Amino acid sequence: MRAIVTVIGKDRVGIIADVCAILARNKVNVLDISQTVMQEYFTMIMLVDMLKDSISFDEMSSLLNDAGRELGLSIRIQREDIFNAMHRI
Amino acid sequence: MITSGEILQTIEMIDQQHLDIRTITMGISLRDCAHPDIGVCCGRIYDKITKCAEKLVVTGEQIEKEFGIPIVNKRISVTPIALVADSCETEDYVPIASVLDKAAKAVGVNFLGGYTALVHKGFTKGDLRLIRSIPEALSLTERVCSSVNVATTRAGINMDAVAEMGRIIKETAMLTATDGGLGCAKLVVFANAVEDNPFMAGAFHGEGEPECVINVGVSGPGVVHHAISACRGLPFDDVAETIKKTAFRITRMGQLVAQEASKRLGVPFGVVDLSLAPTPEIGDSVADILEEMGLESVGTHGTTAALALLNDAVKKGGVMASSHVGGLSGAFIPVSEDAGMIRAAERGLLSLEKLEAMTCVCSVGLDMIAVPGDTSAETISAIIADEAAIGVVNNKTTAVRIIPVPGKGVGESVDFGGLLGKAPIMPVHPSSSAGFISRGGRIPAPLNSLKN
Numbered sequence: 001m002r003a004i005v006t007v008i009g010k011d012r013v014g015i016i017a018d019v020c021a022i023l024a025r026n027k028v029n030v031l032d033i034s035q036t037v038m039q040e041y042f043t044m045i046m047l048v049d050m051l052k053d054s055i056s057f058d059e060m061s062s063l064l065n066d067a068g069r070e071l072g073l074s075i076r077i078q079r080e081d082i083f084n085a086m087h088r089i
Numbered sequence: 090m091i092t093s094g095e096i097l098q099t100i101e102m103i104d105q106q107h108l109d110i111r112t113i114t115m116g117i118s119l120r121d122c123a124h125p126d127i128g129v130c131c132g133r134i135y136d137k138i139t140k141c142a143e144k145l146v147v148t149g150e151q152i153e154k155e156f157g158i159p160i161v162n163k164r165i166s167v168t169p170i171a172l173v174a175d176s177c178e179t180e181d182y183v184p185i186a187s188v189l190d191k192a193a194k195a196v197g198v199n200f201l202g203g204y205t206a207l208v209h210k211g212f213t214k215g216d217l218r219l220i221r222s223i224p225e226a227l228s229l230t231e232r233v234c235s236s237v238n239v240a241t242t243r244a245g246i247n248m249d250a251v252a253e254m255g256r257i258i259k260e261t262a263m264l265t266a267t268d269g270g271l272g273c274a275k276l277v278v279f280a281n282a283v284e285d286n287p288f289m290a291g292a293f294h295g296e297g298e299p300e301c302v303i304n305v306g307v308s309g310p311g312v313v314h315h316a317i318s319a320c321r322g323l324p325f326d327d328v329a330e331t332i333k334k335t336a337f338r339i340t341r342m343g344q345l346v347a348q349e350a351s352k353r354l355g356v357p358f359g360v361v362d363l364s365l366a367p368t369p370e371i372g373d374s375v376a377d378i379l380e381e382m383g384l385e386s387v388g389t390h391g392t393t394a395a396l397a398l399l400n401d402a403v404k405k406g407g408v409m410a411s412s413h414v415g416g417l418s419g420a421f422i423p424v425s426e427d428a429g430m431i432r433a434a435e436r437g438l439l440s441l442e443k444l445e446a447m448t449c450v451c452s453v454g455l456d457m458i459a460v461p462g463d464t465s466a467e468t469i470s471a472i473i474a475d476e477a478a479i480g481v482v483n484n485k486t487t488a489v490r491i492i493p494v495p496g497k498g499v500g501e502s503v504d505f506g507g508l509l510g511k512a513p514i515m516p517v518h519p520s521s522s523a524g525f526i527s528r529g530g531r532i533p534a535p536l537n538s539l540k541n
Binding site for chain 2: 004006008032034036043045047057058061076077078079080081082083084085086087088
């Protein structure tokens with residue numbers, strides 16, 4: 001299942017590394033990353049693939065939420081379908 | 090691939106503009122629960138609801154988590170209880186309301202609609218028993234919602250039912266006086282009621298509906314408001330286009346959630362209801378959209394035209410986004426549930442008469458309106474008759490959800506809390522309608538041809 005991870009927050013060293021480490025530990029494959037920094041605000045969008053041996057979506061979502069709270073960032077994971085439905089015919 | 094801009098736009102809609110799925114409502118047929126013994130009937134009703142909707146709430150929460158979109162309410166609508174209970178050998182239907190409440194609590198839904206009678210042409214014995222039990226049923230239960238259909242375009246207006254509902258609303262208010270007449274917030278009087286409406290308090294599972302069905306109601310006044318705030322100074326063509334595009338996006342999301350819920354629950358998908366349903370939260374208001382179009386306050390001249398444009402553009406945008414559109418589909422204007430409407434009503438800028446005019450061009454009708462506690466039953470009936478006439482003549486659904494707040498008068502307000510919000514008490518016309526209402530009988534169905 002493909003999903004979108006978005007990370008939004010104040011820029012600092014190591015955000016990409018931290019988030020990627022969580023994904024890698026839980027066998028979630030990163031397919032694409034784009035990121036920008038606008039006025040100190042860091043925005044990263046990752047397209048990821050939840051593989052058969054990845055942890056469940058629920059667990060992944062809670063892990064990222066918790067990590068976000070710890071790192072002072074907003075991190076969320078959403079299924080790709082919602083964006084496709086909203087923006088593509 | 091989807092662009093970053095699009096992803097961030099969706100997230101902004103959810104985070105800052107209150108985009109949500111307002112409700113996933115499971116319609117459940119209770120026709121097979123009928124039994125002469127009310128105890129057996131109640132047992133069957135409880136078993137069927139708790140079995141069908143066992144996984145409704147947890148499935149809704151799962152979808153919410155995976156898609157990252159809030160699903161505010163999970164609800165149930167059932168077959169009009171007057172039909173189910175008609176064969177019960179009892180005068181008192183309140184035990185059925187209690188069992189519905191118990192079942193709603195057991196499965197974790199916040200409202201269950203369908204304590205309903207359809208009496209647009211006349212009453213059966215069961216209809217009368219149900220209607221007369223409404224005040225007690227609504228005062229003893231927490232989550233049960235009731236509705237009565239008193240008119241249709243084909244049958245005309247049942248004025249006996251209209252008169253009766255005035256009295257029932259007064260009695261319901263008195264029995265729930267300690268909560269400001271809260272019972273009346275769970276009671277809707279309809280003309281041309283629809284069978285697949287997922288929104289409360291007027292939801293019921295109509296006769297033409299399948300065994301079990303999933304209907305979804307989308308919302309998003311905040312998103313529409315945000316979108317048209319970028320159209321300041323532009324002509325209405327641009328405003329309408331913008332609303333259409335926004336409604337399309339919102340509805341696509343509703344359709345996705347509806348299909349996903351239907352698949353996971355193994356229940357057929359019914360309709361997506363394209364309604365702009367406000368909440369009392371700031372930034373989630375239909376009134377704000379109308380004011381964004383250039384009105385100083387909702388309720389002033391031009392409000393009806395602005396609402397007509399909004400309502401039509403929402404439907405045009407939404408229709409293409411969903412495989413099946415139904416329910417009420419239109420903009421809601423509940424006074425107590427919309428921060429902008431509350432503001433205008435408190436300042437005396439929004440009158441009952443203007444609201445009535447607005448209901449000619451939008452969904453539903455006089456919704457969540459608080460009036461003085463000493464308003465007579467006949468005046469309430471006459472307000473219902475006026476709304477029913479608008480619905481019947483214009484071939485549309487109209488409704489009245491009105492609260493004569495016990496012990497309160499104009500200038501005061503009543504606070505129900507949560508989604509039901511806070512309503513300033515609005516004045517009603519001082520002249521009596523008693524002679525009109527006491528006539529009874531039926532207002533004949535209107536002519537639907539010779540339209541020139």
